[in-house]
Amino acid sequence: MAQDNSRIPYRHPQPKESPPELVIPSVIPADERVWVPQGENVWFRPLNLCASRGYWMNLLRVRKSGVLSRHRHPQPVHGYVIKGRWRYLEHDWVAEEGGYVYEAPGETHTLVVDEGVEEMITLFQVNGVMIYVDPDGAVLGYEDVFTKINLCRAHYEKVGLGAGFVDQFIR
Numbered sequence: 001m002a003q004d005n006s007r008i009p010y011r012h013p014q015p016k017e018s019p020p021e022l023v024i025p026s027v028i029p030a031d032e033r034v035w036v037p038q039g040e041n042v043w044f045r046p047l048n049l050c051a052s053r054g055y056w057m058n059l060l061r062v063r064k065s066g067v068l069s070r071h072r073h074p075q076p077v078h079g080y081v082i083k084g085r086w087r088y089l090e091h092d093w094v095a096e097e098g099g100y101v102y103e104a105p106g107e108t109h110t111l112v113v114d115e116g117v118e119e120m121i122t123l124f125q126v127n128g129v130m131i132y133v134d135p136d137g138a139v140l141g142y143e144d145v146f147t148k149i150n151l152c153r154a155h156y157e158k159v160g161l162g163a164g165f166v167d168q169f170i171r
């Protein structure tokens with residue numbers, strides 16, 4: 001009878017080019033300094049800043065109501081709403097706590113948090129670039145994984161965690 005090998009770990013080396021895994025026990029950090037400010041009452045918390053593939057995973061936290069940004073995504077975005085709710089002016093659905101949102105490539109939309117939402121936290125996986133635009137699509141600015149890394153470095157240096165604190169999130 002064949003020996004039961006179901007509990008035997010894989011016994012060969014992992015590919016040497018494979019980057020180290022990344023495990024973050026507390027997605028909502030105990031240390032408030034981990035949140036990187038990106039506007040008044042708006043922060044992001046890096047989880048995976050994937051420089052090698054040009055995407056990032058982060059939490060977006062908003063503690064105000066109103067328009068956050070109008071932006072275009074050339075590539076898809078995935079979102080999971082951890083707390084609160086938000087919507088896009090261009091759509092009639094609302095992203096609710098516990099919900100998942102797929103944002104299609106090519107979309108331009110305007111993110112709004114409505115009155116009565118004290119705090120919104122959403123996990124976003126953003127590929128490539130966020131292009132900030134005016135209502136006609138004229139480019140106002142952009143963010144990519146590299147600008148995110150730079151914001152983290154500057155903030156962590158300033159709050160005493162050290163610029164190198166961001167390195168743990170970079171793959």
Ligand code: FE
Pocket residue numbers: 071073077103109
């Ligand atoms: Fe979006």
